[in-house]
Amino acid sequence: MGNHLWVQEGATRVSRCLRSPSCWRTLGLLLASLMLAPPAGSASPPWRASITFDKNSASPSSSRLIGRLSQRQAGKWKVVQTRSWRSGSGMLGTTGRNSCAKNKGWLPNGPYAVRQHNDYGGNLIKGRAFQIDNKRCPNGTNRVDLFIHTEQGARNRQCPNRRGDQVCRWEAPAYNDYKSAGCIKLSPSHLAELVRLYQRHFSDGVRYSTASVVLRVVS
Numbered sequence: 186m187g188n189h190l191w192v193q194e195g196a197t198r199v200s201r202c203l204r205s206p207s208c209w210r211t212l213g214l215l216l217a218s219l220m221l222a223p224p225a226g227s228a229s230p231p232w233r234a235s236i237t238f239d240k241n242s243a244s245p246s247s248s249r250l251i252g253r254l255s256q257r258q259a260g261k262w263k264v265v266q267t268r269s270w271r272s273g274s275g276m277l278g279t280t281g282r283n284s285c286a287k288n289k290g291w292l293p294n295g296p297y298a299v300r301q302h303n304d305y306g307g308n309l310i311k312g313r314a315f316q317i318d319n320k321r322c323p324n325g326t327n328r329v330d331l332f333i334h335t336e337q338g339a340r341n342r343q344c345p346n347r348r349g350d351q352v353c354r355w356e357a358p359a360y361n362d363y364k365s366a367g368c369i370k371l372s373p374s375h376l377a378e379l380v381r382l383y384q385r386h387f388s389d390g391v392r393y394s395t396a397s398v399v400l401r402v403v404s
Contacts, residue, residue: 231257232386233397236299236315236333236379238272238292238369240404245281245291246273246363250333250371252382268382270375273363281364285322288366292331293322297400299333300392301383304341309352310334310368312341313380317368317400333369333400335376336362343373 233255241248250272255262275281275291283290297318305314315333322328336355338344344353350360355373357363363370371379387398 230397233257233262234383234387235398236400238274238400238402240274240291240294240402242282242404245275246277246361248272248274250369250375250379252379254382254386266382268378270371270379271363272369272371272375273361274365274369275367276364277361284328285324285326287326287328290322290367292317292367292369292402293320293328294402294404295320296395297331297402298392298395299398299400301380301387301389303380303389304339305332305334306339311339311353312337312373313376315400328367331368333371333376333379335371335373337373341373341377 235253235255237249237251237253239249239251248271249269251267251269253264254266256265257263275283275286276289280286280289281291284293297320299318300316302314302316304312305316307314310332313335317331317333319327319329319331336352338353343355344351346354346356350356350362355362357372362372383398387393
């Protein structure tokens with residue numbers, strides 16, 4: 186008898202709930218959370234991002250930056266989207282191709298972890314940027330303060346056009362803005378495309394492990 190009353194009372198409560206809009210909203214949120222939850226025991230996130238800087242030794246300021254998104258499908262990683270943009274690293278001339286030349290040479294080869302910023306507030310680097318880990322070049326020189334960035338002001342704005350080369354304004358081809366003190370540089374519109382591609386599955390301000398997000402510098 187007691188069990189019968191308990192079942193009857195429970196059925197009454199369910200019936201009342203189903204007549205309430207707030208109850209349906211709660212049930213919908215619960216169902217959505219269950220559908221979006223990763224499978225129990227999943228070994229890795231379903232997405233990877235790789236950014237490759239492919240050096241052009243004949244013309245460092247005409248190198249390529251290649252962004253790839255990979256998805257785990259049926260237990261294997263598959264590249265599902267690839268984009269490529271002109272980019273540069275290092276100053277012009279022989280010194281610009283020396284990865285051990287501080288503030289002049291392009292980046293040393295190898296993998297790097299990165300952290301993406303929507304509005305970086307450095308002295309020279311502002312707006313969208315990817316902060317890159319330090320790395321030692323072959324002779325042991327530690328390359329520091331490295332970024333993927335462009336020339337723009339705070340909040341990704343271009344400053345007014347004035348005489349001379351300005352760090353807050355992209356002025357190519359009047360000036361070769363692809364050259365750098367070692368960072369990887371690309372145009373503001375191409376950097377925005379790279380960030381949009383990245384943020385489809387990854388967040389700003391997070392330093393992911395290189396198993397999830399990696400920059401590779403190759404030659």
